[in-house]
Amino acid sequence: MFDLYAIGNNIPFGVLVADIKGEIHYQNQSCQHILNTEHTDKKFIQEILPGSIIIKVIKEGQFEISTYNETALLNLPIITGNLGMILFFPNDIYHELLSKSPKVIDLKQELEAIMNLNGELVTITDANGIVLRVSNACEQILGVKEYDFIGRSAPDMEKSGVIKPSSTKYVIENKRKITMNQVTKSGRRLIVHAHPIFKDDGTLHKVINISKDVTEIENLQKKLEETKSVLDYYHQELSILKKKDQEMIYKSKAMERVYELACRVADVDATIFIHGETGVGKEVLARTIHNLSNRKNAPFVKINCGAIPDSIIESELFGYAKGTFTGANKDGKKGLALAAHEGTLFLDEIGELPFSVQAKLLQLLQEKRFTPLGETKVVEVDVRFIAATNRNLEEMVREGKFREDLYYRLYVVPITIPPLSKRKEDIPFLVSHFLEIYSQKYKQYKTIDKEIIEFFTDYEWKGNVRELQNTMERLVLTIPAQHIELRHLPKRLFLSPSRQIRGMGKNINLKQEVEQFEKQLIIHALETSSTMREASKKLGVDASTISRKVRRYKINVAKLQFLV
Structure with a gap:
């Protein structure tokens, strides 16, 4: 400690020493400047550097x-x-020190060797399409020197004709890999495989392009014909995805197929029948179809067939x-069907529609x-219909609870939304989406732990x-910490039957569970105790049993806010 005090203020970086209780024993001047503690008498690390991991x-x-x-x-x-x-x-x-590490130097040399090994053009860009690295085949294939290529934007190079179309631009816009045919400014033809690289939180990190020059290949024509079919498919995908509605958040193949079908039928006036469990997003999909259609500037009118009393649902709809009946609006009412004229009428929970109203809906x-009730004059409307339910209408038809002719009139283009249990890869993206939505809505900007x-x-x-x-909204509102961790989750989530018997029907390990x-x-x-003894x-x-099991399960006691 004597030597540290003697030389500490001459070191060009900050130094701080603390003990296992968090009490600070030493700070040099650089550290005080960084933490702004020159004029404070705070003695504990938790007071001046919240979130420090030094005790751990x-x-x-x-x-x-x-x-x-x-x-x-x-932290040492x-x-x-x-x-x-x-x-x-x-x-x-820090980065300069890291760059001089023998391991980092070896990795750089290995990366350089791999990039230039096969003579193909390899480019690496960041998430914005800025070129970070390029193989030495750059000048030979593109006619651009390596140092002129690095730092340029892929979309800008597409505009200037260096390469077209830009595979990097496609990957950035669609977050998916692609194989396509490219033409360089010098007229060379390339087949490029573009791959997105994602961070742990699912956001795009880099794009890697591997391009093969096929200009001189004798069977180029055959390959171009094969590639053309692929390109036609991707052009079709692009035309669909350009319409993408921001409310649809998905990553799974199952939901991708649902969205693709929704895009294909959006501009036709066929009746859409959406089926799925409660809470899967049937209304979101219905609104997406409306917003993708040529009726997007007209009304989207929703009627919840299960929420309106049977006695008034007919008058609400039609x-x-x-003066039709006592208590009614003295000027009459035009009804939701007419309100949706030239737009979309969304019949939610259609399985709850009273049998007595089904015949009029069929018409x-x-x-x-x-x-309309009390009228003799027929009203004509231009309406596109979307119906949704979580019930088995086919079974209701067999039981005589739903009209068969109405069922088949509704069941024109069926779309089934899979439950969340069948598309678990969507969950991280939904969590990120809801976290951003509610952090902004309530001005409480939170981060979430990977364990959650x-x-x-x-x-x-x-x-x-x-x-x-709802769970994400509750966490943003009720957790005082800025970083939400596993220990903040409601106890019911850990004790729910679905959690306790997860994996049932598969090979499970009783001991591990x-x-x-x-x-x-x-x-x-x-977490709910002030001492280890209280917890026991x-x-x-x-x-002693608690202490032994804490060590066995490697429970991070330093993160738990209680006195050991």
């Missing part, structure tokens, strides 16, 4: 790297005295003349005309997307 590092004896604003933090355990040291490096110094579907994403992906959402959405459940109980007890009393075991 001291306990575990392993160094870790973290960040603070634009500064890289190297000091072997004696239960102390830890934090070194504060500005990012430019309207009525003035509206078949003839696009109806007679994994937990949510494994969880069986009986209420589907609606349940997940029991251990996982025991671990969650211990974590919950520790809640669980009905000795404190």
Whole structure:
């Protein structure tokens, strides 16, 4: 410690020493400047550097790297005295040190060798299409020197004709890989395979393009014919995806097929029949179809057949003349069918429609005309129909609860939305979407731990997307911490039957399931207790047992906010 005090203020980076309780023993001037603590008497790391991991590092004896604003933090355990040291490096110094590491130098050399190994053109761009690296085949194939290529924008190069079309631009817009034919400014023909690289949170990180020059290949014509069919498909996909509605959030192939079908039928006036469990997003899909159609500037009118009392649903749907019945609007009412004129009428929960109203709805579907209550004059409307239900209408027809002729009139273009349990790959993207929506709505900007994403992906959402959405809104509103962790989740999620017997019907490991459940109980007890002894009393075991199991399950006690 003497040497550290003697030389600390002459070191060009920040130095801080703290003990296992978080009490600060030393800060040099650079550290005080970074943390703005020159005129403070705060003595604990939690007060001046919230979220510090130095206590965890001291306990575990392993160094870790973290960040603070634009500064890289190297957290080091000091072997004696239960102390830890934090070194504060500005990012430019940190990256310079990292670039001089023998391992980093070896990796760079290996990457360079791989990129230039087969003579093909390899380019790597960032998420905005800016070229970061290019193989040495650049000048030979494109006629552009390597140093002139790096730093340029792929969309801009497409506009200037260096390459066209831009595979990078397509990947950035559609977040998917593609194989396409390209032509360079010098007239050379390339077949390019473009691949997106994603971060852990699902956002685009980089795009890698591997291009093969096929100009001189004798069978080029055959390959171009094969490629043409692929290109035709992607051109069709592009024309569809350009219409993409922002409300549709998906990654799974199952939902991609649903969306593709919705795009194909959006501009035709055929009746759409949407089926799916409660909460899967039937109304979202209906609105998407409307917004993709040529009726998007006309009204989208929703009528919930299960929410309106049977006694008034006919008058709500078809309207009525003035003075038709006591208590009615004295001027009459035009009804929702007429309100949707030239637009879309969405019949939600169609299975709940009273049998007595079904015949009149059938007439509206078949003839696009109806007679309001108390009127003799027929009203004609131009309406596109979309119906949705979570019930089995075919079974209701057999039971005599739903008209067979109406069922077949509705069942023209059926679209089934799979439950969330069948498209788990959508869950991380939905979580990210809802987190952004509610953080902005309530001005409470939160981040979410990777463990929660994994937990949510494994969880069986009986209420589907609606349940997940409500859970995310509740977490943003009720969790005071800026970073939402697994320990913040409601206890009911851990104790729900779907969680406890997950994997039933597959090969499950009873021992692993029991251990996982025991671990969650211990974590919950520790979070709600002020001491280890209190936690052990809640669980009905000795404190030594809790200590042993904490070590066994590698529970990160440093992150749990209680006094050990």
